[in-house]
Structures are given as structure tokens and as C-alpha cells.
Amino acid sequence: MIQKYSQTQARTDITEIARLCYERRYICGMEGNFSIRLEENLILTTPAGVCKGRMNEDDLVLVDLTGAPKVPGQKRPSTELKMHLTVYQNRPDVKACVHAHPTYAVGFSVAGVDLNQYILPEVVVTLGKIPVAPYATPSTDEVSNSIASLVKEHDSLILDHHGALTYGGDLWDAYYKLETIEHHAQTLYVAHTLGKVNTLGESEISKLMKTCSVYGLPQPKI
Numbered sequence: 001m002i003q004k005y006s007q008t009q010a011r012t013d014i015t016e017i018a019r020l021c022y023e024r025r026y027i028c029g030m031e032g033n034f035s036i037r038l039e040e041n042l043i044l045t046t047p048a049g050v051c052k053g054r055m056n057e058d059d060l061v062l063v064d065l066t067g068a069p070k071v072p073g074q075k076r077p078s079t080e081l082k083m084h085l086t087v088y089q090n091r092p093d094v095k096a097c098v099h100a101h102p103t104y105a106v107g108f109s110v111a112g113v114d115l116n117q118y119i120l121p122e123v124v125v126t127l128g129k130i131p132v133a134p135y136a137t138p139s140t141d142e143v144s145n146s147i148a149s150l151v152k153e154h155d156s157l158i159l160d161h162h163g164a165l166t167y168g169g170d171l172w173d174a175y176y177k178l179e180t181i182e183h184h185a186q187t188l189y190v191a192h193t194l195g196k197v198n199t200l201g202e203s204e205i206s207k208l209m210k211t212c213s214v215y216g217l218p219q220p221k222i
């Protein structure tokens, strides 16, 4: 569902979800950034150099679709805002983005182990394939370039040796995708540790894809 946000609701959702990400250790220190598109050319986002777990609603900043500040004297937006803007520029349907550094999911990219082993039906149905964008120097245009070709086809990405980027019709939608990625990565890690990963077969995957239409879900890319 696409949510039409009031600025008040957007400020509440960003601070609440940022705190959840901090408490669940998807981010630590000053890490992570969050944004909501309020209007076609108006984005509410998180500031640089602030712990997102202790942030106030007043710390949030307003920028346009190029990242230029809309309010004089406000805090500086995150240097990682560029990747959010790349998503909004390429996906008119997206209203919110979450960027965090979930340990297990990123650990798979660090180890060079494929996260796309289909083991949990719910993950297959909600996320489909979770592509890994090639390594790019954080906070530079390299990140935007590394995700540009993937953004149109997927709603959840892993950034190699870096983090996860999820987005959707509202900020909770984006947050739940992040939770699902990390839950999947943890489960896969446990299976690897126990010594065997039994993946779902092609016929199971194909049956799951058919259930998407039954529940009115868009069929994800596998």
C-alpha cells in the first residue's frame, strides 16, 4: 500500500523505526539513514553525525530530490542520502527508504557466500531474490551507480561489504523488508553452522510464486 504522509506522521515513523533499528543492532554508533518522500520533490531524512537511536524528530532535515536543503539552518543530511535519491528518481512508486548495516546479511557478502539460497517460503514470497550490488565507496556517487541497474527490479538490496537498502510504499514496509533479510540471513547462518543447507526445490518455488496472486501480492523477481 502506498501511504500519503503528513510531515508529523513521517517524523514520528522515522524516529520510531530508527530507534528500533538501533535497539535491534541493525545499526550502531552514527550509522544508518532513513527517508520518506512527502511530495514528489520533498524528502524528509536523517541528519549526518547523529546516533539514530537517540535522535529527536526536530533533528530530521528536509531536502529536494537533488539533495539540496529546503530549510535554512537545519542539520546536514547524511552523506549516504544519494542512494535514497537514486531510488526515488527511478521508482515513482517508492515512498520510503531504510539503509542499515545488519550483521548477518552483510557478513554473507563479506564472506562471499550467496545469500540467495531459498530456504524460507515467506522470504521467497515477500522478497524474492536479494541482489548484491558491487562494492562501492560509501557516501560517493559510486554507490548510486552500483545500485542503479537493480533498483527498478527489486525492493531489497545488499550493498557488498557495507549494508542493506530496502524501500517500499511506506517506511514500515521498508523496515519489515530489512527485518526479513536479517532473519533470513540468521537462519541460513544457523543451517550453515549445523553443516547442511537443504534448499527448497524448483517445484516448491514455482508453487510459492502462484500463491502470490492468491494473496494479491506482486510476484517478486527470483
Ligand SMILES: [Zn+2]
Binding pocket: 032, 080, 099, 100, 101, 138, 162, 163
Ligand atoms: Zn551505510
